[in-house]
Amino acid sequence: MTMNGSVSPVGFLGLGVMGQPMALNLARTGTPLVVWNRTAARCAPLRDLGADVAETPAEVFARARTVIVMLVDEAAIDAVLRRGTAEFPAFVAGRTLVVTSSITPEYSRALAAEVGAHGGTYVEAPVSGSRIPAEQGALVGMLAGDEAVVEALRPILQPVCRAVVYCGPVGHALLMKFAVNLFLNVMVAGLAEAAHFAGQQGLDLRQFQAVLDAGPMASGVSRLKVAKLVERDFSVQAAVSDALNSARMISETARASGTAAPLIDLTRALLAETVALGAPREDMIAVVRALEARTTAGGEGAPLQQLAEDRSG
Ligand SMILES: NC(=O)c1ccc[n+]([C@@H]2O[C@H](COP(=O)([O-])OP(=O)(O)OC[C@H]3O[C@@H](n4cnc5c(N)ncnc54)[C@H](OP(=O)(O)O)[C@@H]3O)[C@@H](O)[C@H]2O)c1
Structure with missing residues (x-):
């Protein structure tokens, strides 16, 4: 909930082959969303379904407590999260970052440690399934991190995943x-x-x-x-x-x-x-x-x- 009592939106960064259908399924099932994509045109179908479109990743972090990341690789994640700059700690403090990209366990563990050091929570959440299962909301999510946080995420991921399996500490989902x-x-x-x-x-x-x-x-x-x-x-x-x-x-x-x-x-x-x-x-x-x-x-x-x-x- 936000301070004025409205439900705080879920943030979504990265509307590519996988991210766009995932976000569309969230929007279709009534999840309030604030989305951002480097190529702004890919936000249009989300806007049509009532999602808010942010101008910058900073705007997403300012508005959402939980932010799902479906960027292509580690370099893109570093760039969008402004890792190594003063913006990164401000982005992640008090936020739950749910990284669904396919990245290495080593990178994921290091990012989790940095997010934690700045007062955020990190969930590693790679998915099994390609574009068609993503469109059908039938991905299999493998989640790692704090188990209570993962449990709290289940209802959010329900429109996206046919199954969500808890895999243990960060690194284990990847x-x-x-x-x-x-x-x-x-x-x-x-x-x-x-x-x-x-x-x-x-x-x-x-x-x-x-x-x-x-x-x-x-x-x-x-x-x-x-x-x-x-x-x-x-x-x-x-x-x-x-x-x-x-x-x-x-x-x-x-x-x-x-x-x-x-x-x-x-x-x-x-x-x-x-x-x-x-x-x-x-x-x-x-x-x-x-x-x-x-x-x-x-x-x-x-x-x-x-x-x-x-x-x-
Ligand atoms: N495709 C699959 O079947 C599949 C299945 C399971 C998991 N995955 C994994 O899911 C992740 C996403 O895959 P995808 O197929 O959706 O990839 P994709 O279509 O290439 O989309 C990647 C997203 O990353 C953004 N991006 C790339 N470089 C960026 C940068 N430097 N700065 C900001 N944004 C950047 C793209 O923005 P633009 O729109 O501006 O290019 C797009 O939103 C990958 O880690 C992949 O391995 C893919």
Whole structure:
């Protein structure tokens, strides 16, 4: 509540591919909102639904006690929060900052400590799901930080998330996202390898699709991706380069903790080979191209791996 008794709005910074549908779902379900986006035109659909549009991030922090952040990366968050300037402490004092971006656990922990040092509260809240689930209010939120604060956020996030799972201290929600993305990346590479194997054995890919879709391994992801394989439709839902970036972070986290994770390492190599083959902005199911290239080159080995690693940095 504000001092005049009205309900204080929720702030929302970042109305991109994910942020705009998330904010729209909040607005549609009656959450009072004050939003800001660097490109002001993206605020228009929010304004149409009755949200207040702020001129600056400072205005959002001045008006909202809880501020959701869905900016693209760490540099954008630092820039918008004016980190390292005198504005940052004034922004975050007495506020709850809910960061839904996909960032590293290390960055998140450091930001949480700084927010706490200036009298604010930090919640790490990465989401699983892409634009369509965001539009449907069907994301899965992984939340970390003070458990009581997370519990208090549940009703606010209800229009955005199909499920909200508390993951423990700051860092653990992002690590949870890594664990879930490990499965996603390996599963998609496995599906591509299975389809490639089927094709190489002379099987009909539509029959392969029919068996897979009817069986116990079918999932929303497998159905989407097997259809793309059959049609050779590599238009992007989740880009190869983004999947490679995710696989790289996961395999580096595994390595740093001495954890055996051979499947994500292999998947990372295949994704890197796909990038080297010139398909970084195709859908991640285009990883089948790397398997085809290996078969053409004579099977087992990883002829393009070093080249691919070199190119992907
Ligand atoms: N897309 C997905 O499927 C997906 C799924 C789960 C999680 N995520 C994660 O969610 C986050 C957002 O993803 P997205 O797909 O929504 O990204 P996006 O469409 O690129 O949107 C990013 C937002 O960040 C803003 N931004 C970028 N650089 C900025 C800067 N220097 N200063 C101020 N604002 C800046 C953009 O503003 P402008 O509008 O002005 O460019 C936009 O509002 C990322 O961390 C991503 O990894 C994405």
